[in-house]
Amino acid sequence: MISDLFSVTVLIGILASGIRLATPYLYAAIGETFGQRSGVLNLGVEGQMLLGAFAAFYVTHTTGNLWLGVLTAMLVGALMGLAMAYVTVNLRAQQGISGIGFYLFGLGMSDLLFQKLLGSVETVQGFPKIYFPVLSKIPGIGEIFFNHNILVYGAYLLVPISWFVLNKTTLGLKIRSVGENPDAADSLGVNVARIRYFTIILGGTLSGIAGASLSTALLNVFQQNMTSGQGFIAVALVYFGAWRPVGVLGGALLFSLINSLQLWVQVLNIPIPSEIAVMMPYVLTILVLVVTVSRVRAPAALTKPFEREN
Amino acid sequence: MKKFVWLLTLILVSSVVLSACGAPAAQPPAATSAPTQAPATQAPTEAATQAPATQAATEAPAAAVFRVAVVMPSAKNDLAFSQSMYDALTRVQQEMGKDKFDFVFSENMFVVDDAAAAIRDYASQGYNLIIAHGSQYGSSLQEIAPDFPKTSFAWGTTVDTFGQPNIFAYEAASQEGGFVNGVMAATLSKSNVIGVVGPIETGDAKLYIDGFKAGALSVKPNAKVNINYIGSFSDTALAAEAAQTHISAGADVLTGSAQMVAGAIGKAKDNNVLWFGTQSNQTSLAPSIVVASQVYHWEGILKQMISLIQSGTLGGKTFTANLANGGEVIEFNPDSTVAGDAKALAETTIKGITDGTIKITLP
Numbered sequence: 168m169i170s171d172l173f174s175v176t177v178l179i180g181i182l183a184s185g186i187r188l189a190t191p192y193l194y195a196a197i198g199e200t201f202g203q204r205s206g207v208l209n210l211g212v213e214g215q216m217l218l219g220a221f222a223a224f225y226v227t228h229t230t231g232n233l234w235l236g237v238l239t240a241m242l243v244g245a246l247m248g249l250a251m252a253y254v255t256v257n258l259r260a261q262q263g264i265s266g267i268g269f270y271l272f273g274l275g276m277s278d279l280l281f282q283k284l285l286g287s288v289e290t291v292q293g294f295p296k297i298y299f300p301v302l303s304k305i306p307g308i309g310e311i312f313f314n315h316n317i318l319v320y321g322a323y324l325l326v327p328i329s330w331f332v333l334n335k336t337t338l339g340l341k342i343r344s345v346g347e348n349p350d351a352a353d354s355l356g357v358n359v360a361r362i363r364y365f366t367i368i369l370g371g372t373l374s375g376i377a378g379a380s381l382s383t384a385l386l387n388v389f390q391q392n393m394t395s396g397q398g399f400i401a402v403a404l405v406y407f408g409a410w411r412p413v414g415v416l417g418g419a420l421l422f423s424l425i426n427s428l429q430l431w432v433q434v435l436n437i438p439i440p441s442e443i444a445v446m447m448p449y450v451l452t453i454l455v456l457v458v459t460v461s462r463v464r465a466p467a468a469l470t471k472p473f474e475r476e477n
Numbered sequence: 478m479k480k481f482v483w484l485l486t487l488i489l490v491s492s493v494v495l496s497a498c499g500a501p502a503a504q505p506p507a508a509t510s511a512p513t514q515a516p517a518t519q520a521p522t523e524a525a526t527q528a529p530a531t532q533a534a535t536e537a538p539a540a541a542v543f544r545v546a547v548v549m550p551s552a553k554n555d556l557a558f559s560q561s562m563y564d565a566l567t568r569v570q571q572e573m574g575k576d577k578f579d580f581v582f583s584e585n586m587f588v589v590d591d592a593a594a595a596i597r598d599y600a601s602q603g604y605n606l607i608i609a610h611g612s613q614y615g616s617s618l619q620e621i622a623p624d625f626p627k628t629s630f631a632w633g634t635t636v637d638t639f640g641q642p643n644i645f646a647y648e649a650a651s652q653e654g655g656f657v658n659g660v661m662a663a664t665l666s667k668s669n670v671i672g673v674v675g676p677i678e679t680g681d682a683k684l685y686i687d688g689f690k691a692g693a694l695s696v697k698p699n700a701k702v703n704i705n706y707i708g709s710f711s712d713t714a715l716a717a718e719a720a721q722t723h724i725s726a727g728a729d730v731l732t733g734s735a736q737m738v739a740g741a742i743g744k745a746k747d748n749n750v751l752w753f754g755t756q757s758n759q760t761s762l763a764p765s766i767v768v769a770s771q772v773y774h775w776e777g778i779l780k781q782m783i784s785l786i787q788s789g790t791l792g793g794k795t796f797t798a799n800l801a802n803g804g805e806v807i808e809f810n811p812d813s814t815v816a817g818d819a820k821a822l823a824e825t826t827i828k829g830i831t832d833g834t835i836k837i838t839l840p
Contacts, residue, residue, distance in 0.1 A: 176725065176726070184718050217603055282554075288555065288739050289762075290743055381713075385714060388739045388762075390737070394714075441708065442708065
């Protein structure tokens with residue numbers, strides 16, 4: 168039975184679905200990485216994802232325009248980010264608590280809008296799979312890597328881009344300095360508030376896309392609370408990935424691959440109780456977290472509101 | 478949002494209840510000062526335990542309209558468990574008329590504590606029947622029901638009334654509809670691989686899936702019925718990926734139970750793989766691929782409860798929805814072009830289960 172896992176079909180299936188499953192985590196966790204590198208913990212990711220998912224779904228459902236849907240999701244996410252930035256930067260609210268507040272707002276609001284505007288579970292025609300000439304035809308490789316929709320590729324493209332922005336640009340340097348030592352950054356003329364506004368709004372925008380990727384690319388339905396905790400996993404993945412886009416990518420892939428592995432374990436009738444199987448991704452994530460993260464330090468100013476002296 | 482509204486209602490209600498309890502406690506001493514016989518201590522304790530304010534409210538509106546309150550774990554339009562109850566209540570209301578039957582509901586009560594608060598609130602508002610639509614609400618109900626002896630409660634899916642005179646229990650023999658769906662699925666499958674997406678291995682989902690597997694194997698003993706419990710009632714994304722996994726494993730017919738299957742149905746639609754639904758009629762979600770759904774029609778049971786309550790029996794009975802009593806109905810998708818022979822076979826199977834010639838053996 169266990170040996171069934173190592174057949175070509177199964178391995179291809181595990182890899183392909185792992186890559187798909189990681190998509191929303193990547194958008195949300197990379198957005199969160201920017202926020203945390205600048206010293207702001209946003210626990211409202213889940214709420215932003217839910218509102219983004221609804222916005223994208225609703226706009227696509229009514230206009231039939233998928234890109235307009237994604238754009239609306241980005242806008243909604245950005246607005247949530249703006250509100251979060253105002254609360255944490257200007258009002259210096261405790262970040263964890265206000266994040267939970269924004270999560271509950273997103274959860275309730277997306278549900279309310281869903282009830283009022285749609286009223287029942289519907290489907291849309293989501294983003295189609297992209298066909299690559301030649302590449303999609305390669306046996307195995309084609310199905311694993313070249314058989315996805317545009318939002319999946321966007322998520323992976325985001326990893327090198329965000330790495331470049333964080334490590335190779337002046338903006339990235341400012342973000343990191345604000346997260347490590349906002350006082351020093353401020354004395355050198357960096358506008359701490361503006362940088363944090365930027366990262367939180369960017370994070371909200373990406374969370375909005377994360378939601379859109381669920382409702383208009385991967386599932387093509389909207390249901391209440393459809394993210395079911397993915398936004399919180401995304402926050403955990405930022406810690407897991409040690410605040411680095413590549414680390415986040417590793418974490419998201421590991422979590423998703425184990426999740427798709429456990430789906431196969433059950434489908435192949437391998438005699439492991441389903442409760443144990445569904446626990447696997449979480450248990451392994453915790454184990455890796457324990458082994459790796461203890462060696463890496465969080466941004467020094469994370470969760471600390473900035474108050475200008477004098 | 479809903480949480481905040483609830484919190485607000487909770488605070489309001491508890492303050493009302495507290496002040497109601499406070500009032501009678503303050504009154505008796507004033508009354509006892511005139512006639513000296515009544516022992517001052519007895520009156521306040523009685524007032525506190527019995528909460529006379531809420532009891533009075535229970536009796537008042539009963540005569541005019543039959544009022545039902547229902548607490549549901551997911552949304553009323555989840556195309557699954559909660560919707561089955563909402564639709565049944567709507568049908569009862571259409572039948573009895575709005576002037577005779579009225580119902581209110583609290584949906585998305587996934588947190589049992591919130592649900593318990595809601596149940597208690599409804600009870601103190603004097604509803605005739607309060608339905609806790611979810612087996613997770615049992616222990617809350619066991620606690621609340623004795624405080625409101627004149628209110629009737631119902632919960633499901635279960636067979637346990639806790640031996641209390643004001644609790645009804647209801648369940649669905651989901652294995653029956655599951656068996657019929659399984660027979661059709663195996664008949665229609667060309668690859669002889671069938672995929673099942675389940676939530677958590679318990680309750681009516683487990684009954685349905687076990688019955689489905691038995692039905693499929695009764696037609697094709699060599700068919701592979703792959704079952705996947707994803708460990709969640711809400712993870713739409715994981716349900717979708719589970720469906721995708723089944724399809725990669727060769728399945729050409731899928732089924733699944735609980736509200737998160739919307740994601741799985743979407744995947745089945747994308748891959749043009751047939752789908753069998755349960756709990757509610759899921760045809761609307763993907764008319765091209767849904768063949769049939771087992772639908773819970775709770776209205777028969779509800780009407781029995783209502784007439785029992787009206788004649789003074791508030792509980793203590795257990796009801797089962799099944800194919801024979803119309804509590805479960807196999808609803809075919811009228812637009813499905815594939816059903817054909819399977820539909821005829823389904824009808825003989827339904828007949829067999831109804832008259833007892835087909836016995837379903839569960840693992």
